[in-house]
Amino acid sequence: MTAIVIAGGRVVDQNGDRPADVLVDDGVVKAVGDKLRMPGADTIDASGCVVAPGFVDLHTHLREPGHEEAETIETGSRAAALGGYTAVVAMPNTDPAADSRAVVDFVRAAGERAGLCDVRPSGCITVGRAGERLAPFGELVEAGVRIFTDDGAGVQDPQLMRRAMEYSTGLDMVLAQHCEVSALTRGAVMHEGRCCSELGVPGWPALAEELMVHRDIELARLTGARIHVLHLSTAGSVELVRRAKADGLPVTAEATPHHLSLTDEQLRSFDATYKVNPPLRTMADIEALVAGLADGTIDAIATDHAPHPADHKERPLDEAPPGMVGLETALGVCLPILSDAGMSLVDIVAALSWKPAAIARLDEEHGRALEPGAPANLVVFDPAAEWEVVPARLASRSHNTPFAGRPLRGRVRHTLLHGVATVDTGTATR
CATH class of the missing domain: 3.20.20.140 (Metal-dependent hydrolases)
Known part of the structure; x- marks a missing residue:
């Protein structure tokens, strides 16, 4: 499992709202702080984005x-x-x-x-x-x-x-x-x-x-x-x-x-x-x-x-x-x-x-504050991104959305499940 540094983002969790990098390795959060680096780690540029549980x-x-x-x-x-x-x-x-x-x-x-x-x-x-x-x-x-x-x-x-x-x-x-x-x-x-x-x-x-x-x-x-x-x-x-x-x-x-x-x-x-x-x-x-x-x-x-x-x-x-x-x-x-x-x-x-x-009694694994040792179940989203729904492009097998053509604001860029990217740059990885 490759380590990941989520760099330049704004961490939002139970501890508040602050600028910080997040280091993820072996399925858990290893560190949260400034200018985090790890040899061989992949980097996610989270500039302008929120990093959250x-x-x-x-x-x-x-x-x-x-x-x-x-x-x-x-x-x-x-x-x-x-x-x-x-x-x-x-x-x-x-x-x-x-x-x-x-x-x-x-x-x-x-x-x-x-x-x-x-x-x-x-x-x-x-x-x-x-x-x-x-x-x-x-x-x-x-x-x-x-x-x-x-x-x-x-x-x-x-x-x-x-x-x-x-x-x-x-x-x-x-x-x-x-x-x-x-x-x-x-x-x-x-x-x-x-x-x-x-x-x-x-x-x-x-x-x-x-x-x-x-x-x-x-x-x-x-x-x-x-x-x-x-x-x-x-x-x-x-x-x-x-x-x-x-x-x-x-x-x-x-x-x-x-x-x-x-x-x-x-x-x-x-x-x-x-x-x-x-x-x-x-x-x-x-x-x-x-x-x-x-x-x-x-x-x-x-x-x-x-x-x-x-x-x-x-x-x-x-x-x-x-x-x-x-x-x-x-x-x-x-x-x-x-x-x-x-x-x-x-x-x-x-x-x-x-x-x-x-x-839901899932708070041991999900929704945890971004602290060392917490499971790396994370989302990175751009709160300023504006977009419109195209029903045919939805991943769901059905497309019965009431929001087709409506302007929305806030879009997910990355999702990590146990430290593995399931969404990378707005696209599902599998």
Whole structure:
């Protein structure tokens, strides 16, 4: 393994923001300081760039097994590396679902074979994500699973969710909830509001999310369970999480780049590229999400990377599946929005890196401060680089991005996984 000197960059991590070189050798950070050199080492010129702990995505749909026409673990891992991610949590709504050790082991092994990022499988809360009986938590925790979710379908039965929380308190795990009361969203295709009414299409009310956020916060209060709220999308949900944290409850939350940047007005085009679950909301909701990230109410930025083949997204709006790809564009979407809102680079990188790493229990290997002995899972990005998305050039097998042709700012130049470059000068190495 060749040593690497990352020279002339700006190191951003838990220790702050400062100019420094970083020496990487044998898979770990060896030194951080001025004018570092090592005979025989490769040099990465990081002038004008940020050097930071690799990003960690709490919410990635890799589709394999069962839906390889949309994405594979290899193609999704490549997209992740290009986006600066050194670890992703793979969602369990595969076919078969990740409710058994066999599926979890398959996903992890496929990620290791790809070798582009650390793929950590999540597990289902209920068998088959059917919401009827609990998955075998103990078996899955023994297999290394730490996050459990029925993502795509919230657990509708409050008694079953209470039981899940009670069991979880004796295990090193977190329950991540897709908050949607399905009785309020049947047939919905977009946010319930003025735009929905003017278009004459069924709406997805904010209340459908907020009721379940409230329910699970109160169940966490009762049981002491750790819960994580997936893809917050409404101002009301942000306030519920804010109050829960003020009460000292073990609640964390995430927001997606698309919910931070796009509104329901995009659906006036009837373009299903903009159809997502939960739906795009209003500008007032975006402002609340940005404020929630700025004040720490929302812990993490998570992509909810959800690839779909073109022919699926070309269906009529009421028939097309929800979801957008987002691994390669997350930084470029979020950096200008959050910078303009007054967030520092340290706080932005925290939401992309070490905060999600801690939630996923990956913080021994990922999101570590750049100090001697830390695993060399790093990203180098140019915060000033402006670029536009060309869907056909995305590494993901699917190209259903809502950001095609939109100007983005902030681009990954290099990603290192255990000291080995998976992305070099903006190009995947394998």
